[in-house]
Amino acid sequence: MFSSVLDRPTLILNRSWQAVAVSTAARSLVKVYRGAAHVVDPNDYQLYDWNDWAALPAAAEEVMITTPYFQLRAPEVVVLSHYDCAPDATVSFSRRNLFRRDQFTCQYCGKRPGSDDLTVDHVVPRSRGGASCWENCVLACVKCNRRKADKSPAQARMPLLRQPKKPRWKPIYAAHGVRLGSWAKFVSDVYWNIELES
Numbered sequence: 001m002f003s004s005v006l007d008r009p010t011l012i013l014n015r016s017w018q019a020v021a022v023s024t025a026a027r028s029l030v031k032v033y034r035g036a037a038h039v040v041d042p043n044d045y046q047l048y049d050w051n052d053w054a055a056l057p058a059a060a061e062e063v064m065i066t067t068p069y070f071q072l073r074a075p076e077v078v079v080l081s082h083y084d085c086a087p088d089a090t091v092s093f094s095r096r097n098l099f100r101r102d103q104f105t106c107q108y109c110g111k112r113p114g115s116d117d118l119t120v121d122h123v124v125p126r127s128r129g130g131a132s133c134w135e136n137c138v139l140a141c142v143k144c145n146r147r148k149a150d151k152s153p154a155q156a157r158m159p160l161l162r163q164p165k166k167p168r169w170k171p172i173y174a175a176h177g178v179r180l181g182s183w184a185k186f187v188s189d190v191y192w193n194i195e196l197e198s
């Protein structure tokens with residue numbers, strides 16, 4: 001699933017134990033090494049600094065980071081020592097995020113032709129003042145986009161499958177298609193929904 005153990009995802013918590021980002025095992029371990037973070041054991045919430053973590057023996061079935069000198073466990077969760085920002089609760093409006101929200105599905109005919117045959121359609125056309133925003137943009141297949149052309153859904157008689165809205169998921173999960181089971185203890189379920197669907 002990951003090209004190396006070092007690329008395995010790690011959940012980053014702030015000092016209040018709120019999830020603020022997803023990083024890689026490699027970058028998280030650098031933070032721990034510098035004293036900027038501690039590894040959290042998701043089973044018992046015990047904290048480990050670099051020396052404690054490096055001294056842990058390999059657990060059964062656990063993936064280890066192997067160096068010429070020692071072996072390290074790949075952390076699944078780390079908590080930052082000096083970062084108190086709240087997580088960014090907004091999802092940026094972007095082509096990539098729009099594809100995720102609409103799950104690569106044409107919002108008019110419901111087909112999933114592949115990303116090359118999907119376009120971003122302005123529900124109210126730009127020529128009529130339609131804005132580029134979550135509420136006015138949907139994915140449309142090339143065929144539906146041509147058919148709808150410069151008309152509103154009502155004029156084109158092409159109802160939307162669902163009303164476009166700003167997604168409720170957080171950017172930290174939108175940016176990564178992966179999550180680990182142990183993270184569920186630190187992140188409210190509501191934010192996983194979109195990940196589970198895709």
Ligand SMILES: [Zn+2]
Nearest residue numbers: 106109141144
């Ligand atoms: Zn279509």
